[in-house]
Every structure is written in C-alpha cells, then in structure tokens.
Amino acid sequence: MSLVHLLLFFGLVIAASSTPGSRLILREIADQKDRAVELNTSNFDSVLKDTPAKYAVVEFFAHWCPACRNYKPHYEKVARLFNGPDAIHPGIVLMTRVDCALKTNTKLCDKFSVSHYPMLFWGPPTKFVSATWEPQKDKSEILVIDDGRTADRLLNWINKQIDSSYALDDQKFENEHSLSNLTDYNQISQAVYDVEEATAEAFDIILVQKAIKSSETSASFIRFIQLLAAHHLSRRCRKGAAEILVNYDDLCPSGNCSYEKSGGKDTLGNYPICGKDVPRGYYMFCRGSKNDTRGFSCGLWVLIHSLSVRVEDGESHFAFTAICDFVNNFFMCDECRLHFNDMCLSVKTPFKKARDFVLWVWSTHNKVNERLMKDEASLGTGDPKFPKIIWPPKELCPLCYLSSNQKSIEWDHDHVYNFLKNYYGPKLVSLYKEKSVIGRKEETVPATGDLTVATNALVVPIGAALAIAIASCAFGALACYWRTQQKNRKPRRSWN
Numbered sequence: 001m002s003l004v005h006l007l008l009f010f011g012l013v014i015a016a017s018s019t020p021g022s023r024l025i026l027r028e029i030a031d032q033k034d035r036a037v038e039l040n041t042s043n044f045d046s047v048l049k050d051t052p053a054k055y056a057v058v059e060f061f062a063h064w065c066p067a068c069r070n071y072k073p074h075y076e077k078v079a080r081l082f083n084g085p086d087a088i089h090p091g092i093v094l095m096t097r098v099d100c101a102l103k104t105n106t107k108l109c110d111k112f113s114v115s116h117y118p119m120l121f122w123g124p125p126t127k128f129v130s131a132t133w134e135p136q137k138d139k140s141e142i143l144v145i146d147d148g149r150t151a152d153r154l155l156n157w158i159n160k161q162i163d164s165s166y167a168l169d170d171q172k173f174e175n176e177h178s179l180s181n182l183t184d185y186n187q188i189s190q191a192v193y194d195v196e197e198a199t200a201e202a203f204d205i206i207l208v209q210k211a212i213k214s215s216e217t218s219a220s221f222i223r224f225i226q227l228l229a230a231h232h233l234s235r236r237c238r239k240g241a242a243e244i245l246v247n248y249d250d251l252c253p254s255g256n257c258s259y260e261k262s263g264g265k266d267t268l269g270n271y272p273i274c275g276k277d278v279p280r281g282y283y284m285f286c287r288g289s290k291n292d293t294r295g296f297s298c299g300l301w302v303l304i305h306s307l308s309v310r311v312e313d314g315e316s317h318f319a320f321t322a323i324c325d326f327v328n329n330f331f332m333c334d335e336c337r338l339h340f341n342d343m344c345l346s347v348k349t350p351f352k353k354a355r356d357f358v359l360w361v362w363s364t365h366n367k368v369n370e371r372l373m374k375d376e377a378s379l380g381t382g383d384p385k386f387p388k389i390i391w392p393p394k395e396l397c398p399l400c401y402l403s404s405n406q407k408s409i410e411w412d413h414d415h416v417y418n419f420l421k422n423y424y425g426p427k428l429v430s431l432y433k434e435k436s437v438i439g440r441k442e443e444t445v446p447a448t449g450d451l452t453v454a455t456n457a458l459v460v461p462i463g464a465a466l467a468i469a470i471a472s473c474a475f476g477a478l479a480c481y482w483r484t485q486q487k488n489r490k491p492r493r494s495w496n
Contacts (some may be wrong), residue, residue, distance in 0.1 A: 035079035035087075037096045041108045044098070048125040050277060052193040052284065053082070053094035055162065056125040057145070061110055061118040062101035068118050075118075077151035077168055078158070088170045091190065093158060094125060120145035120154075122161065188427045191285035191302045195428075196234050198286075198299025200272065207259045207269050208329055217329045218255035222248065224326040228273070231310040231430055232303075240273040247271070249321040257418075293383035297336075299397030301365055305424040308361040316357040317350040323361075336368075355417050361422055362420055366390050381463065392419055 012473045014068055039047060039058070048056055059075060078094035081088045100109035112121065112133045121133065123142040133142050148154035151168055159166055171424070205211070212218050222245070229241035244251070251257060258267035272278065286302065288294035311319045324344035331337045341362050351357045370389040376382030390409065394401055395418045400411040407413040 020483065035076055035095065037094065039096045040102070041096045042105050043107060045129045047096070048094070048128045051094045051125050052091050052280070053125060053248040054092060055158075056094040056096060056123060056128060057111075057158070058121045058128060059095075059097040059118050060100050060112065060114040060121075061097060062152075063099050064101055071149075074149075074154065076318055078154050079166070081155075081166060081170060087282060089166060089282040090282040090287070091193065092162070092164075103494045120148050122158075123231070139344040177284050179404070188285065188423055189429075191299070192233065193280075194283045194299040195232075195303045195306060196274045197279050197283055198296055198303050199228065199232065199234075199237050200274045201296050202300065202330065204279065205271040205332060209332070210257070210259050211330050212252060212255060212257045215255055218252060218327045220322075223318070223322040225273075227307060227311075227322045230315075231307050231319075233306050233310070234274060234279075237274040239426060240271065240275060244268070244271050244273065288383045289385035290383055294386060297333075302424070302428075304361055305420065306428055307364070308358045309421045309424045311354050311357065313352065313354050316352065316354045320344075320347070320351050321356055339368070340364070358417055358420055358437040359413060362391070362416065392416075392423070472482040 036059070037047060057078075061071075063069075075095070075097070080086075082090065082093040096103055098108060100106070100114055110301070111131070112119075113135055115135075121128075121142055122145050123140075127141045131142060133140060145154065145157055147157050155166060155168060158164070182486045204220070211388050212221050225244055229238055229245055231236045232241065247266060250266055251271070259269050260267055261269040281294050283299060286294050286296075286298035288298075307319060307323070312431040324341065327337060328341045328344070347360070351360070368444055369390060372382075373388040376388065382388065392400055394404075397415065400412055402412050404410065
C-alpha cells in the first residue's frame with residue numbers, strides 16, 4: 001500500500017471516529033461474522049415476533065464494559081449452535097443482544113430493569129414482544145439466566161430448560177431433534193417454516209434462471225402463483241403471491257420479466273414472495289442428516305400436500321394442472337421433472353372432487369419414494385437417518401392399512417384421506433397457532449377451514465388472465481373484473 005493510500009485510510013478512520021455513530025459502524029464491520037442477532041428499539045419486537053425459534057436468549061450489555069467484551073466469545077460459541085445458515089441446531093434458540101450503551105436503546109433496557117452488564121434473559125420469543133420485566137414479578141415466562149458466565153455454563157443452563165443435551169463441539173447435520181420419532185405426530189408443525197422456505201427457494205430459482213421465457217411458462221407461473229395466493233398456509237406467502245399477481249403486467253409486460261432487484265423500478269426480484277426475511281437459509285422438519293439430502297425437495301412436497309388439502313371440489317383440477325405445469329416448467333432436476341410429468345399425463349379424466357386430488361398427490365409421492373428407494377439402495381446415496389418410506393407408516397395411521405405384506409399394501413382410502421387432511425392441515429399450522437408467530441391476533445394463521453380464500457376473490461392482471469384463459473377458461477373472466485376494480489390503484493407494498 002502506498003503512503004498516499006495509508007494517509008487516506010487513516011484520515012477516513014479519524015474522520016469516522018469523530019462523527020456520531022462512528023463507533024457503532026466500526027464495531028459492526030468488525031463483528032460482521034457474529035452469530036448473535038443485534039437488536040435495538042426499532043427491530044426488537046419484529047425480529048422476536050417473526051423468528052421460527054421456540055426460545056430466545058436476549059443479552060443486555062454495554063460496548064464499553066470490559067466484562068461484556070470478555071464475555072462475547074463465550075456467548076458467540078453458544079450462538080453458533082443455533083443462529084445463522086450454518087447453525088448446528090437451527091430453529092431451537094434465537095441468540096440476540098442489545099447494546100444498552102446506545103441512547104436509542106435506553107428505554108428498551110429500562111423496560112427490562114437491566115441492573116448490570118451483561119444481563120441475560122430467557123423465554124419464548126413472542127413473550128418478549130412489547131413486554132416488560134421487573135425483579136419482583138412473579139410467574140413471568142421471561143427468566144433471568146443466573147448461571148451463564150461461560151459458554152459451557154450457559155449451554156448447560158439452556159439444556160436444563162429444554163431437556164436437551166447439546167454440546168459446544170456438536171457438528172452440523174446431527175439433526176437429532178428434527179424427526180427423532182416418526183410416531184411424534186406434532187413434528188409436522190415445524191414444517192410450517194419449511195413450506196415458506198421451499199416457496200421462497202423455488203421463486204429464487206425462477207429469478208436466477210430467468211425461467212419465464214414464453215407465453216406458456218408465463219401462464220404456468222401465474223397459475224401456480226394464483227394457487228399460492230388463494231391457498232398457501234402462510235399469510236405472508238399468500239400476501240406476497242397476491243402482490244405479484246396484481247403487478248404482473250408491469251413486472252412482466254408481454255411475458256418479458258425483469259428479474260434483478262432494483263431500487264429504481266419495479267422488477268420481479270423486488271417482490272419476495274414470502275417477505276424479505278425468507279428464505280432463511282435452513283430447513284427444520286425437512287433437514288437431512290447430510291448436506292445434500294432432503295431440504296428443498298422435502299419442503300416442496302410438504303407445500304404440494306398442504307395445497308392439496310385446502311382446495312375445494314371445483315378447484316381440484318385447476319390445482320392439479322397448476323402444480324403439474326409448475327414442476328414441468330420450473331423444477332430443475334430433469335429426471336425428476338420427467339417422471340413427475342409422466343404421472344401427470346397418466347391422468348385422463350379431470351378431477352371433480354378434492355378428495356381424489358388429495359389421494360393422487362399422496363399416491364404420486366409414494367410412487368416417487370418407491371422409485372428412489374430402489375435407486376438409493378443400489379447406489380448408496382440415500383440419507384442413512386431418513387430412508388425413503390411408504391407414507392404414512394403404520395405408527396402414524398394404523399387404520400390406513402387394510403393389509404400389507406412385503407410385496408403390496410392394501411389401503412383404506414377413507415382413513416388415508418382423513419389422515420392427510422388432518423396431518424397437512426391443522427397439524428401443520430399448529431405451531432403458528434400455539435406461538436402466534438405472525439403477531440397480532442387478527443393475523444394469526446387460523447384452523448385449516450379458515451385458510452381457504454375463495455378463488456373468485458383473486459385479482460389478476462389483464463395479460464396474465466388472458467394467458468391463463470387459454471389453458472383454463474374458468475379464470476378468464478377475472479381479467480375484466482380486475483381491470484375495472486384495480487385500474488387506478490395499486491396496493492401498498494408491505495411484507496408484515
């Protein structure tokens with residue numbers, strides 16, 4: 001580095017150190033690899049409200065405090081287990097910190113009666129939202145961590161709270177929590193976040209590949225987004241899909257889409273389908289024991305099952321067509337795509353009942369698993385902890401089986417249908433209901449029956465509707481309605 005460059009560098013550092021907030025900027029640069037999430041007055045409630053984690057640790061500290069600086073490496077050792085895309089045990093504990101030395105956080109720290117640094121609190125994330133804490137308060141769900149002076153002691157304290165046995169030297173993809181017991185019916189509740197993750201990842205693949213290349217792929221994309229806007233189990237994904245639909249004419253005039261994110265103009269990349277914080281970079285229910293197993297494909301299957309149990313009789317064949325065309329046009333695994341397309345083409349009669357569509361998805365998934373079981377057994381490429389199985393196993397639905405042997409299974413389709421409706425319906429959204437993840441009461445995801453949005457309530461751009469009408473005349477008339485109602489207004493963009 002030349003003398004001139006050195007002088008310029010030190011000049012910038014000196015200038016920065018003399019301006020308000022410069023210490024914070026420099027500290028953020030130094031801490032960019034930190035795993036603990038920095039919270040402040042403006043993001044405290046939103047981060048803790050939207051996290052998929054079951055528990056949260058909030059550390060109140062001061063950046064000028066020597067003890068806090070010495071404690072930080074200990075805190076980060078624990079945070080690396082739970083936070084970030086490389087987390088060893090994601091979705092369990094959100095590790096956060098608040099700098100009480102910043103004046104903007106003074107009221108926040110006062111609300112929790114912070115009396116010393118560092119001071120650590122523990123509780124369900126949503127219990128911190130708009131909350132206060134007092135030393136003499138009884139029966140609070142927010143606890144002070146009284147024995148977390150070192151990384152070992154902090155992790156031991158956490159293990160006692162959640163009856164776990166995590167260790168600081170745990171390695172990635174151990175995955176003992178994800179699906180340790182097939183008969184644990186409530187494990188599916190974790191898949192709520194995986195459905196969001198898979199939806200956002202599928203959308204990102206379309207953006208990266210610039211995959212909308214013709215009127216056919218444009219119509220296919222719109223049909224699938226329509227299905228998501230009406231029946232996705234996540235409110236934020238329904239909202240994001242609806243905004244893409246309303247703005248599709250501007251985003252993709254004549255099917256020519258602008259994909260890159262841009263601050264200057266509207267592009268498809270500016271509309272994250274499940275909100276700006278998704279994808280998060282990891283799966284929970286669908287997490288494999290190896291880096292290259294389960295994950296996206298598992299999440300996509302759960303999404304398809306969850307959509308199938310939410311459509312009504314009159315929508316069943318449209319949903320079937322939308323899913324088949326979406327996989328055929330946008331799923332990047334060529335062999336998988338061709339096999340799935342063959343099974344779609346084998347359906348000669350349109351579905352008239354939603355029950356038939358639900359059972360077709362289930363049967364198709366089992367056929368895929370049967371084929372993959374043979375391939376993985378011969379090549380040794382399967383996940384040793386999560387081998388492919390025929391679904392559902394007897395442990396989960398004994399009444400689904402009329403008889404079974406090594407060569408064939410005779411199913412009770414009524415019981416299978418009822419199992420699928422419940423498993424991918426109320427069970428799948430139970431975590432949302434229990435934790436109130438979305439936040440305000442009116443935004444909490446309700447029971448399955450209330451998740452359905454009438455298809456004729458969707459608003460569709462004129463160009464997209466015309467393309468859809470070619471393949472499905474049932475949706476053609478929506479174009480005129482949308483143009484009449486929406487011509488002079490657009491919805492405000494919001495990802496809450």
